[in-house]
Amino acid sequence: MTDTATAPASGATQPATKPARPFFSSGPCAKPPGWDASRLATASLGRSHRSRIGKARLGLCLDLMRELLDLPDTHRIGIVPGSDTGAFEMAMWTMLGARPVTTLAWESFGEGWVTDAVKQLKIDPTVIRADYGQLPDLGAIDWSTDVLFTWNGTTSGVRVPNADFIPADREGLSFADATSGVFAYDIDWSKIDVATFSWQKVLGGEGGHGVLILGPRAVERLEHYTPAWPLPKVFRLVSKGKLAEGVFKGETINTPSMLAVEDAIASLEWAKSLGARGLIARSDANAAALDRIVADRDWLGHLAADPASRSKTSVCLTVEGADEAFIKTMAGLLEKEGAAYDVAGYRDAPPGLRIWCGATVDTADIEALGPWLDWAYATAKNAA
Numbered sequence: 001m002t003d004t005a006t007a008p009a010s011g012a013t014q015p016a017t018k019p020a021r022p023f024f025s026s027g028p029c030a031k032p033p034g035w036d037a038s039r040l041a042t043a044s045l046g047r048s049h050r051s052r053i054g055k056a057r058l059g060l061c062l063d064l065m066r067e068l069l070d071l072p073d074t075h076r077i078g079i080v081p082g083s084d085t086g087a088f089e090m091a092m093w094t095m096l097g098a099r100p101v102t103t104l105a106w107e108s109f110g111e112g113w114v115t116d117a118v119k120q121l122k123i124d125p126t127v128i129r130a131d132y133g134q135l136p137d138l139g140a141i142d143w144s145t146d147v148l149f150t151w152n153g154t155t156s157g158v159r160v161p162n163a164d165f166i167p168a169d170r171e172g173l174s175f176a177d178a179t180s181g182v183f184a185y186d187i188d189w190s191k192i193d194v195a196t197f198s199w200q201k202v203l204g205g206e207g208g209h210g211v212l213i214l215g216p217r218a219v220e221r222l223e224h225y226t227p228a229w230p231l232p233k234v235f236r237l238v239s240k241g242k243l244a245e246g247v248f249k250g251e252t253i254n255t256p257s258m259l260a261v262e263d264a265i266a267s268l269e270w271a272k273s274l275g276a277r278g279l280i281a282r283s284d285a286n287a288a289a290l291d292r293i294v295a296d297r298d299w300l301g302h303l304a305a306d307p308a309s310r311s312k313t314s315v316c317l318t319v320e321g322a323d324e325a326f327i328k329t330m331a332g333l334l335e336k337e338g339a340a341y342d343v344a345g346y347r348d349a350p351p352g353l354r355i356w357c358g359a360t361v362d363t364a365d366i367e368a369l370g371p372w373l374d375w376a377y378a379t380a381k382n383a384a
Helices: 052-069 083-095 108-120 216-224 245-249 258-295 324-336 363-383
Strands: 076-081 101-105 126-129 146-150 174-177 194-198 209-214 300-302 314-319 353-356
Touching (some): 052 258, 083 194, 108 174, 258 363, 314 324, 324 353, 324 363, 353 363
Parallel strands (some): 101 146, 146 174
Antiparallel strands (some): 314 353
16 A cells, blocks of 8 residues: 655655555464455354364364474374463463473563462472573573473564474473464474464464464373362363363363354465465565565664574564653554554563564565654654
C-alpha cells in the first residue's frame, strides 16, 4: 500500500510505501499470507470435541504437525491447555523431582522456569544464567541432571545454535521450550526428550493452546515416577501408572477451541504447501533482510551480538540512546501510521525494538520497514 510522502513538523520525511502487512508482533504473530477467516472449515464448530468430526479434526492437526516437524515415531505429540506456558509447566510439574535439575536462563521466560522450579516446586536447581543478548556456557551443563532451556529466547533474540550441546548418552532429560523455534530451525529430535510450543508463533495461529512433545525417555519417567506434589487435572498425563495415550490421539484433557484448531489446521496446510525447508527459508530470508537494515544504520544494532546464536524469528534490536519512553514513542508513531504494529521490545528486556521474522511475514514487508524505522527514530529524536 502506498501513500503520499509528507514532511511532519519534526523535519523527518515519511516514506511513500508502507509494509503491505505491518504485523511484526512476536506473539500472536502475523497470520499466514492470504489468510482469511471466511476460508476456515466450520463443520466442527458447535460440535463436541469428542464427536467423530471433532476427533478427526484434532487428529488431522496432530498429523500435520508431526509431518511438518518430521517427528520420529518414537515421539508423541499432543494438544494441551494454556499455550506454551501451560505445556512447559505441565512437563515440569509431572516429571521434575526424580533427579537434580539444571535450568538455563538468558531471558524472561527462562527466568520464569527458574522461578517455578525454585518457588513453586522447591527443587533447588542449579541455575546457569547469561545477560540479555548473551548465551550461557552450554559446556558447563551437567547432563546427569534434568536440563531446562529455551530453544529460542523470544524476549532476548538469543537461541541455541543447534542441539550439538546435548549429549546422546545424557542421564537426565532435556526439556526444550521451543515455542519460537519449531518450524524455523532444524531440530534433532533424538536430542529432545520434552519439547513445547504454541500455534501463535511461527504458524501465526491463535493463542490458548499448547503442544507437548514427549520422547521415549520422558514417557518412561512419567510411567515410573510420581511427583511429591499434587497435580491439577489439566496436568495429569498418567492413568493407573500408564501414559494417557488418548491425549496424543486428539482426546484433549480439557475442551479445546475448535475454532482455534481449525485455524491451526489452515496454517499447517499453508505450511505444508511450502514444506519444512520452505518455512525455514522464509524465516532465514526475513532475518537476512532485517540484518541488512541494521547494518546500514549506525544507530541500530542487534541485542544478540553473536550471529551464531542470534534468533531468526524474534529479532531484538538496540536503538542508540533509547530508553523505554523513547521506544514507546517510536512504536506509537509506527502504529499510528499503520506502518508497523507491536515492535517495542518485551517489557522485561533492555529498551529496544523486536521484529518478528518468522515464516508468516513477507520479506518485502521487512524491507519496506527500514525507511519507516528511520522516520520514527528521527521523529522521536526531534521530539525529545
